Each structure stands twice: as C-alpha cells, then as structure tokens.
Amino acid sequence: MFSIGTLAKRTGTKVQTIRYYEQIGLMPEPGRTDGGQRRYGDVELDRLSFIRHSRQLGFSLGAIRELLDLSDSPERSCAQVDAVAQKQLREVEARIARLEALRVELRRMISECNAERVADCRILEVLRDHEGCLSDHQQPTP
Amino acid sequence: MFSIGTLAKRTGTKVQTIRYYEQIGLMPEPGRTDGGQRRYGDVELDRLSFIRHSRQLGFSLGAIRELLDLSDSPERSCAQVDAVAQKQLREVEARIARLEALRVELRRMISECNAERVADCRILEVLRDHEGCLSDHQQPTP
DNA sequence: TATACGATCTACAGCAACTGTAGGTTCAAG
C-alpha cells in the first residue's frame, strides 16, 4: 500500500492529475487511512500506467475509458479495441498531414522574407493576404 | 459599414469568436449603431483576416498579438517577425516528429494484434506494458 | 513522546481558444 505521491512518482503523473482522474471516474476511489489519505496498490498502479501510456499515444480520455471498459470483458471480440486504435491512427495521420502543409507554408513564407524593415516584411504580407492560402474557412489545428 | 454577421461570413469566423477577440483585446471595439449593434469597416476586415490566417498556420493568439504589434511599427527591423515565424516553424516540426513516432507505435501495435478475444489482444497488452515505450514520463501531445 | 515539516486533504479558480445557451432587443425587407 502506498500514497498518492508514490503512485504519482512511479507513473510520472502529477498528484492533482490522479485526483482528477478519480473525480471523472477514470480511476477508482481508493481505500483511505484513518486520517483520510488515499492508499493504492498494484491494481491501481497498473490501471494508471495504462492510462498514462495511452495518453502518450494521443488517445483521448474518452477513448481510454472505452479501452478500459473493453479490457474488462476479456471474452469479447477484440475487433472493437482494434477499431479504437485504428481511429486513433487515422486521427494522428490527419494531424500529420495538416502539420506538414503548415510546415511547407511556414518555410516558404520565411524563406521569401529578406527584408530589413517590418514595412517590407513578406511574412506579414503573406499573413495578411489570403491568396495562396492553404484553404479558406477551415478550423485551425487544435 | 457592415454587421458582425457579415464580417463573420467574409472571414469564415463565428460571430461569438469575433466578440471573444474583442473581449481579449485582439480586435478593437468597433463603432455601434444607435441601437447598439457593432459596425465594421475594411480595417477590421483586414485585421480579422490576418488573425484567422495566422490561426490557420497554427500561431497562438499570443504570437498573433505580437505580430500585430510588430506590424504597427513599420520602421522597425523585421528580425523579430522572423523570430516569431521561426519559432512557430520549430514548434510545428516538433509536433510532426512527435506524431510520427506515435504513428509508428500505433501501426506496430495494430499490426501485431491478430487475436480473437480481448483477453489475447496485443493492443491492450502494449498499452499496459511500459516496455518499448516511446519514452517514460513525458507529456502527451497538446 | 514531542516536535517539526513535508505530504496530503478539500475546494475552487484558471489556462487556451473558443462554442453554446437563454432571454431579450434591433434592423431591414415586404
């Protein structure tokens, strides 16, 4: 049995983040000492490790909740798990594509600017102009 | 002179977003009709276009504020503008690198799973394990 | 056993960058 601080250190999580996960029902309510401090065991350590590792892979808390629910029914088909992972992969790939387009435009913008004064700066001009825009009326990357 | 709705349509912005930009001081307080409705001109249209285009390129509102301030002093050196753009480029490149690592790991994870039952699912196993992790105790992509 | 002090507790505010809602008012076309 160990404290929230120890759990935090072992998983590379902030103490507040663990309490937050508990609050939103992602982590279970743990046992308490007589004084009211949380005490954890290896089950909680594993669960939190799973959550953190999934977060590192970019999964949303919603997706992680789904994965945790699925892993609780070991006899079910793993097609659903696969679907969650596939969706995440597609999202990651979409973000990469978007960022690569940004990179191209930023590089071009920067390389075109050889000005001295702000007045002649191509960067600001490009930013002002909507010509050659990636695409109009699109959401910025989140 | 046109309404906030017209400005919104012309720049692909939501009406509330424009009011939000005004609230945080990114857009100026415009003139009003006798009834109290906002009226805009071409100056505001240009400024909002600049903001939206910059957002599309991934600049934060803070960075945009900086760029707008810089563009107000046309005689200054454009080195600072360049620095802001360079920083943004580096951030974009860092995000791409991170996402590409995620893509590799997600692909590997998915391809390794040929199980039927959740109990044997490699995806969940990989997520549970910290072995072969990208890196421990690292922040998830924002 | 007493004390000190770091760790933990709750509760709430705040971050980015918006988006949505409720309840009321104004503008412009017909």
Add this chain to the structure above:
DNA sequence: CTTGAACCTACAGTTGCTGTAGATCGTATA
C-alpha cells in the same frame, strides 16, 4: 407596420489538466 432573422449581454461548458489556499496528516528524528 409587421415580422423574423440577426443582434445584444452574460454566463456556462468544452478538454485535460495545473495551481492555489488553508487546514490536516504521517513519520523521522531528538
């Protein structure tokens, strides 16, 4: 002059945490 779409303010909600204040707890050391 009516109607209804567009506008107004004010505030709550989103995601995933992070930080703060002020009080309490736990344990190592004297």
